[in-house]
Amino acid sequence: MGFGGLYISISGLQASRKSLDTVSHNISNANNPNYVRQSAIHASNSYTKSADGRFQTGTGVNVIQIRQIRDEFLDLKLRRENASFGYHYAKAQILEDIEGVFNEITDSGLQKVMNGLWKNWDELSKEADSLTIRGLVHESSVAFAETVNHISRQLNDIRHNLNKQMLTKVDEVNNILDKIGELNKSVKLVEGENSRMKANDFRDERNALIDRLSELLPITSYENTFGETIISLQGRDIVNGSFISRIDVKNDNNGLGHIYWEKSNEKIDLNGLGELAGFIDVRDKSMVEYMDRLDTFVGTLANKINALHSTGIDLEGNQGGDFFVGSGGVINASNIKVNSELSNYNKIAISKTGGISDGDIAKEIYEVRNETLFGEMSTDDYYRDIIFSLGEERKSSRLIAENQGFLINTIDERRQSISAVSLDEEMADMIKFQHSYTANSRVINAIDEMIETVVNRVGLVGR
Structure with missing residues (x-):
């Protein structure tokens, strides 16, 4: 064994040291949720041949790559499921806020206000000349109008807040795209032609961004031969190397933003996938449906009461007018508001004949509660159907989100079992490479002693 053996041992020292550095890097990132465990891959150096070409001699070992331990199939699967989770999770959260506006979970919602309204109309039909009960009818009607005003205002506020949040999500998407583009440049620069370095830490940062982007949008992604990530949305590249195609927002006549392809008038339809789609669909579909149904409910009920009240005679002998008024x-x-003239309770017209004790119109208004004004549904049934539909839609989205969350957690656990840092495994590797380092050091010492003996004893023979 001569200088060749020395070189072999030195290569072993270098490989062991690089492996120990990798182990140390893994341990220092044990609590980093985005970090993927790395491993030093060893390979034999090229052999040398003897002069006659009959024999080969090994030249040692080399670390050919610092490889990430990850399953890309699990990454793709998780990101595919993320889009559905993001959509239904966002939708369930928003619909829960809408349920809070109607406040029927507690005992102080619109249904309770209507119960009081109907009760007072019923009492007035029995004591038509009672100013006290007339006052109660007026006040409960004002409470009904103010309650639906408040609900409508809050629903409108939620819709405009959703628009603001949607714009914030679009900004987040564009910021992520920009960062991924910059990381693509960094990876390509580190792993340039003939480079033996791996930009694994940049990859970890980039993969975390792609995971988040997959919650916001239904994307697909892959890595090209240059180490750059290509990200597509509905078949169009939004990231291709350093090329970025940002998402544009254009406002409609109501000031609501909609997403378009960059520098294009072509609108993007996310097809019910991703957080961004959840915000847009609730704002433009669910919110519109419940606001329209509430308007239909209030308008139909008010017009029916107005029609009956206008046929009655008040305590002053005058023909009744509209009980509720609107605008335009x-x-x-x-x-909706109660007619301001009715603050004079004498003008509440509930008599058909003009008699003081005649409350026939009040009785007919009370009976409106059980009339089928909405197809085959009564007033109460129609309002309850609004609340029921809202609850079912929220429940459905929450259930899907919970199922998707369970599936994602299962996939992530499998991914972590492969990619996460195990301190036990790292300590075992550390001991292994320390022993390898020590063994190579001893070989070098032995060769050093052999060479020293040869050098010192040259010429001493025969003296």
């Missing part, structure tokens, strides 16, 4: 000839949840 239309009554809805946002503008």
Whole structure:
């Protein structure tokens, strides 16, 4: 064994040291949720041949790559499921806020206000000349109008807040795209032609961004031969190396933002996938449906009561007018009010004959509660159907989100079992490479002693 053996041992020292550095890097990132465990891959150096070409001699070992231990299939699967989870999770959260606006979970919602309203109309039909009960009818009607005004205003506020949050999500998407583009440049620079270095830490940062992006949008992604990530949305590249195609927002006539392809008038339809789609769909579909149904409920009920009240005679002998008023000839949840003239309780017209004790119109108004004004549904049934539909939609989205969350956690656990840092495994590797380092050091010492003996004893023979 000569200088060749020395070189072999030195290569072993270097490989062991690089492996120990990798182990140390893994341990220092044990609590980093985005970190993927790395491993030093050893390979034999090229052999040398003897002069006659009959024999080969080994030249030692080399670390050819610091490889990440990850299963890319699990990454793709998790990101595919993320889009559905993001959509339904966002939708369930928003619908829960809408349920809170109607406040029917407690005992102080619109249904309780309507129960009081109907009860007072019933009492007034029995004591038509009672100013006290007339006052109660007026006040409960004001409470009904103010309650639906408040609900309508809050629903409208939620819708505009959703628009702001949607714009914030778009900004987040574009920021992520920009960062991924920069990381693509960094990876390509580190892993340039003939480079033996791996930009694994940049990859970890980039993969964390892609995971988050997959919650916001239904994306697909892969890595090209240059180490750059290509990300597509509905078949169009939004990241391709350092090329970035940002998402544009354009406002409609109501000031609501919609997403478009960059520098294009083509609108993007996310097809019910991703957090961003959840915000847009609730804002433009669910919210519109419940606001329209509330307007229909209020308008139909108010017009029916107005029609009956206008046929009655008040205590002053005058023909009754509209009990509820709106604006522009239309009554809805946002503008309904009790006619200001009725603050004079004598003007509440509930008599058919003009008699003081005649409360026939009040009785007919009370009976409106059980009339089928909405297809085959009564007033109460129609309102309860609004609340039921809202609850079922929220429940459905929450259930899907919970199932998706369970599936994602299962996939992530499998991914972590492969990619996460295990301190026990790292300590075992550390001991292994320390022993390898020590063994190579001893070989070098032995060769050093052999060479020293040869050098010192040259010429001493025969003296």
